[in-house]
Amino acid sequence: MNFTDACVFPYPTGDSSIRRMAIEACDLGFDSIVAINSTNCKYAGISVINGVFLNDTPVQDIISKVKRAKVTDNLIFVKTRDNRFNRAVIGIRGVHILYGLHLTDGYAFDHVVAKMAADSGIAIDLNLSPLINERGQSRQHVLNRYIDVVNLYRRFEFPIVLSTHAHSVLELRSVRDFSALATLFGFDIQDVEKALGNIGRIKSLESAVREIK
Amino acid sequence: MTSRPPTLREKRRYVLVQIEPVGILLDQKELYFAVLEAVTSLWGDAAGAFVHPAVVAIEGSFAVIRCRRGTERELAIALSCITSCSGQRIVLHTVATSGTIESLRERMALMKISDNEDVQPVECAFKGHLCTVCKCTGQKIDVIEKGFKNTTRFFLTKEDLEN
Known part of the structure; x- marks a missing residue:
């Protein structure tokens, strides 16, 4: 898994079937996609990884939902909220990715959360759809948040994943578009390649044998 | 000039x-x-x-x-x-x-x-939706759901269709 779009929404949430999304993703240069509420499978040479979204729930509920979702080898996404919530969520074993950072305020993801994310290997999802769909002040706000995250990434080196949150094949973007859009918030080609490969790394780390001392 | x-x-x-x-x-x-x-x-x-x-x-x-x-x-x-x-x-x-x-x-x-694969508009079904095929390129099929306004477009593959 070298290049992965970290989040897409196939039918019924979106208007494109999972097979069609896999074919289009293959044409656009990806070798895997993370589909929300789907099944782990392979279409047209593309690995489809099932993702589970956990949002707007208290930490206690997230712990129980993560336990249930972990059994079926899913990627677990948790929506970021305030700073206290993010610190609590990062401590939960089984959470893979935090998303929705552009919707939070500047204090939600600070240097402490960044350090905790780096230590526990939890990735931060940078959603490119607001950069594509928003205009004016709201896009500037998103860019500012992402620039802030990238500054922390340079210091603490927590994993970052890039995604389109596409509900349709018309919202998917090519690997070339990913790298072009990522330059807007200070990513270079190496950073983009690393970010697109992070889903594979998360999956391989999870399945790897660990030595317990 | x-x-x-x-x-x-x-x-x-x-x-x-x-x-x-x-x-x-x-x-x-x-x-x-x-x-x-x-x-x-x-x-x-x-x-x-x-x-x-x-x-x-x-x-x-x-x-x-x-x-x-x-x-x-x-x-x-x-x-x-x-x-x-x-x-x-x-x-x-x-x-x-x-x-x-x-x-x-x-x-x-x-x-x-x-x-250049154009198709005749034929009827098909997808997950209970009655649709009309509007474009077919290789495995890819675009269909429009039949309804009052005919506006919902689905992006599918041939395997997704029910008939």
Whole structure:
């Protein structure tokens, strides 16, 4: 898994079937996609990884939902909220990715959360759809948040994943578009390649044998 | 008015883009306004003027977009931010950049070979929705749900259809 779009929404949430999304993703240069509420499978040479979204729930509920979702080898996404919530969520074993950072305020993801994310290997999802769909002040706000995250990434080196949150094949973007859009918030080609490969790394780390001392 | 000698003309680059969904009919002027809006909103007026975008041609599901030499990257980023044109949802995928339109036409001719599968509108079903096939390219099938307004378009494959 070298290049992965970290989040897409196939039918019924979106208007494109999972097979069609896999074919289009293959044409656009990806070798895997993370589909929300789907099944782990392979279409047209593309690995489809099932993702589970956990949002707007208290930490206690997230712990129980993560336990249930972990059994079926899913990627677990948790929506970021305030700073206290993010610190609590990062401590939960089984959470893979935090998303929705552009919707939070500047204090939600600070240097402490960044350090905790780096230590526990939890990735931060940078959603490119607001950069594509928003205009004016709201896009500037998103860019500012992402620039802030990238500054922390340079210091603490927590994993970052890039995604389109596409509900349709018309919202998917090519690997070339990913790298072009990522330059807007200070990513270079190496950073983009690393970010697109992070889903594979998360999956391989999870399945790897660990030595317990 | 005489044209400038070639050494005094500004250098330009041409970007070939593929328009999706395949088979959509776009007006050149409307596409120009969509490109201009995307460039201006992303880079501002000054940088937008320097990019100097123009839609040179639309041929089938391809378009050739011109820009000033050295601003191809800025244009490509702005093109990836286009989501609609004259009320229709579209996406522009950058295929190639060249100094001449001729070489892009050659590229287009190579890509068009697999792009000419039109189908008769036939009825089909997908997950309980009664649909009409509107475009078929290889495994890919675009269908429009039959309904009062006929507006919902699904992007499927042949395997997804029930009959």
